[in-house]
Amino acid sequence: MKFPNELISLLASVQWMAALTGAGASQESGLRTFRDGQSGLWSQYKPEELASPEAFQRNPKLIWDWYAWRREAIKGVRPNPGHYALVQISRKVPGFTLITQNVDGLHAMAGSPEVIELHGNIHRVRCVRGDGVAGDWEEGPDGIGLCPKCGGFLRPDVVWFGEELPRAYLAAAFEASRKCEVFLSIGTSSIVQPAAALPYAARNRGARIIEINVEPTPLTPKTDHFLQGKSGEILPELFAAVWNRQIRG
Numbered sequence: 001m002k003f004p005n006e007l008i009s010l011l012a013s014v015q016w017m018a019a020l021t022g023a024g025a026s027q028e029s030g031l032r033t034f035r036d037g038q039s040g041l042w043s044q045y046k047p048e049e050l051a052s053p054e055a056f057q058r059n060p061k062l063i064w065d066w067y068a069w070r071r072e073a074i075k076g077v078r079p080n081p082g083h084y085a086l087v088q089i090s091r092k093v094p095g096f097t098l099i100t101q102n103v104d105g106l107h108a109m110a111g112s113p114e115v116i117e118l119h120g121n122i123h124r125v126r127c128v129r130g131d132g133v134a135g136d137w138e139e140g141p142d143g144i145g146l147c148p149k150c151g152g153f154l155r156p157d158v159v160w161f162g163e164e165l166p167r168a169y170l171a172a173a174f175e176a177s178r179k180c181e182v183f184l185s186i187g188t189s190s191i192v193q194p195a196a197a198l199p200y201a202a203r204n205r206g207a208r209i210i211e212i213n214v215e216p217t218p219l220t221p222k223t224d225h226f227l228q229g230k231s232g233e234i235l236p237e238l239f240a241a242v243w244n245r246q247i248r249g
């Protein structure tokens with residue numbers, strides 16, 4: 001992809017950058033996106049219907065099994081070149097903050113040193129009664145994880161619709177968005193709040209907004225650069241166009 005010179009010189013000198021990723025950033029690792037991720041038995045459900053405390057209350061087994069199916073689908077999935085390019089970019093930008101809506105853990109697997117996981121992580125579970133986080137767990141007679149401390153149900157350590165995001169993570173994400181000179185929105189439909197408000201918080205402080213997506217989103221009209229295409233292709237090309245040039249001096 002040919003990048004505008006203005007974009008290349010902007011990035012070559014940037015000191016503060018915030019990047020927000022969505023399910024599209026993991027799509028080229030072979031993970032279907034959140035909205036079109038349902039297949040087989042699960043295609044009869046909308047993900048938003050399942051990813052909620054009410055759904056778990058109503059039918060814990062169904063929800064527990066949905067996450068077990070998703071964990072299974074993620075097994076063996078590896079980061080793609082887009083994840084690795086973000087690790088490279090973080091080494092070039094002194095004030096770089098990576099924020100993700102994804103729960104797949106692929107950024108950490110790619111080597112990103114710090115990731116703000118706004119919506120939690122599907123590989124972790126926690127007790128429905130408290131905050132104890134278990135890495136592995138016993139399952140009860142109905143196949144649902146049981147808390148080793150209180151014996152109550154375990155649940156995935158993710159943020160469901162209608163649930164508050166971890167306050168410290170959200171505060172850190174807004175702080176980075178307000179401080180950055182460049183906000184990079186990658187592979188997200190820019191619909192789910194409060195994550196979708198982050199680029200606007202950056203823009204309101206004068207940051208330039210760059211979006212990478214295979215199709216326009218509600219954010220696109222507000223961006224300074226809309227790079228249409230796959231993030232696993234565009235991010236490595238963008239890194240080469242900006243920072244490799246610096247390496248050659």
Ligand code: BV8
Nearest residue numbers: 022023024033034035101161162187188189192193230231
């Ligand atoms: C909150 C974890 C308040 C779980 C997720 C009405 C009723 C109830 C709530 C609301 C309502 N209206 C608004 C709300 C708020 C709600 C919300 O925003 N709803 C939306 C649907 C309108 N938000 C919440 O409920 C949040 N909590 O508001 O709490 C509160 C406050 C205080 C106290 C108490 C309560 C919680 C939101 C978090 C929900 N959890 N995930 C799980 O994963 O199971 S969100 C879920 O959707 C995913 O994690 C994902 O992050 C998110 C958005 O999806 P995307 O990542 O954008 O993925 P998507 O599939 O949508 O799009 C993929 C994009 O990639 C597309 O644009 C596509 O074009 C692009 N793409 C595809 N391939 C590529 C690509 N791009 C580049 N390269 C490619 N190769």
